[in-house]
Amino acid sequence: MPFIPLVPFSELPDNSHKSVRFGSKTVALFHYGGVITALDHACIHKGGDLGQGVIQILDDGERYVVCPWHGWQYNLKSGQAPFGYKDRQAIYDVIVDNGMICISEEPVKQAFKAEHESDPIADLRNLDYQLTPTSLNVLGISATNMNRDLPRPSTSESALQNALDFASSKFGAATKMIRLRDLNFRHCEGYYSRHEQACTWPCSISEMDAEDGMNEIYRSLVLWADAVILATPIRWGNASSLYYKMAERLNTIQNQITIHDKVLIKNKVASFIITGGQDNVQGVAGQLNSFFTDLGFTFPPFNFVGWSRGWIAEDMENNYTRFFRNRYVKRSVMDLVTNSMQLVMQIKKMDSSDLQAPKPKISEAGTLNG
Ligand code: FES
Structure with a gap:
């Protein structure tokens, strides 16, 4: 097989490596332990540059x-993945001729991507949607954080549970509650910062770790839910840190749109319950709305319930009772669910003649004391 001169030997000193383009191809050259080897530069996983x-x-x-x-990982000499994996990167023969590093015109061993017998995230990979033309699947996501051994009352989570119960009893919806604090998942590791194509669907962290807690969110949010209600406390003017940890891992959904024009979430409805002892309901709602619309969600009118007793309401031990005594909260949670369900039905062309217009009423707003 003919050899192609690539670069002068002097340009690849010992203990170095780099990618070099020739014609329409690019190879990664390695010079370690006095040996020069060449692999195809594009990783067989998603195309990362091995150089x-x-x-x-x-x-x-x-x-x-x-x-x-x-x-x-690929062995520099054989292109083979480590013991236990059958994957292999294409490798080229290398000679040094007349001061030039030359590689064989074609690989001497072709790349091989092993089929894995069991793929624990095949449903995500294949986008096996579980929705039907008449399903009313309502996913509640609670972003409040607390000590699992010392649980405390949570306004946002209790209202969310009420919302799910109402969706079930009034509309016959199937409901599911996910508490983010119960899931073990890694934070987004920002692979897109190296290259936009490195942010993949399914998320590469899910591929690495079948036990990744985010898989439950991906399955429920993308494949199962018709409607999502996210409930968060306000922490220093923002949604909870757990919410943001989840949201960053949802980059995998949003990046499919920006990179591949692939919209994974269509005709799904999102609404929010935002509660805080202090303020910034509107700021949090704005952030949630802008992110969820960027994921592909549709919103019903009046798509968030907000609750805040104001900056000086430090008596948090009374907050929960006041929250549940408040008529605005009760009615707004029911209206939130009703409007979400009605919009799902409209989207699915089911009967939806009962949209609500739940403007908060001053008479129901309550005061600092009750
Ligand atoms: S592209 Fe190489 S490991 Fe994913």
Whole structure:
């Protein structure tokens, strides 16, 4: 097989590697331990540039390049993934001729991407939607945080539970509550910051970790729910940190739109319950609305219930009682659910003749004391 001269030997000193383009191809050249090797530069996972990878010596004593996007590893000499994996990166023969590093015109071993017998996230990968033309699946997501062993009353979560109960009793909806604090999941690791294509669906963290708690959110939010009600406390003027931890992991959904024109969430309805002892209901609602619309959600009118007793209401031990005594809260939660359900029905062309217009009434607003 003919060899193609690529770069002068002097441009690839020992202990270095880089990608080099020739014609329509690019190879990653490695010079370690006095040996020069060449792999196809585009990682077989999602195309990360191995020429920008990190070199590691693994337990077998061999050198591997670690893909900079999500960490797949390939032996520098054989292109093979570590023991236990059958994947292989394409490799080229290399010679040094007349001071030039030359590689074989074609790979001497082709890339091989192994089929994995069981794929725990196949439903996410294949987008196996569980919706039907008449389903009314309502997902509640509670973003409040608390000590699991010392639970305390939560206004946002209790209102959310009431909302789900009402959706079930009034509309016959199937309901599901997810408490973010019960899920173990990693924060978004920002792979898109290296390259936009490195943010994948399913999320590469889900691919790495079948136990990733976000898989429950992805399944419920993308594949199952017709309507989502998110409930959050206000913490320093914003939704809770748990909400943001989840929201950042939903980049995987939003980036499919920006990168691939692929909208995973269509004809789904979102609404919010936002409660705080102090203020900024509108600020939080604005943030939630702008993010959820960017995910593809549709909103009913009056799509959030807000509750705040104001900056000086420090008597938080009384907040929960006051919250549930308040007529505005009771009515607004029911109206929130009703409008969400009605919009789902409109979208599905089911009967929906009962849209509410729940403007808060001063008479129901209550005071600092009651
Ligand atoms: S693209 Fe290489 S590990 Fe994902």
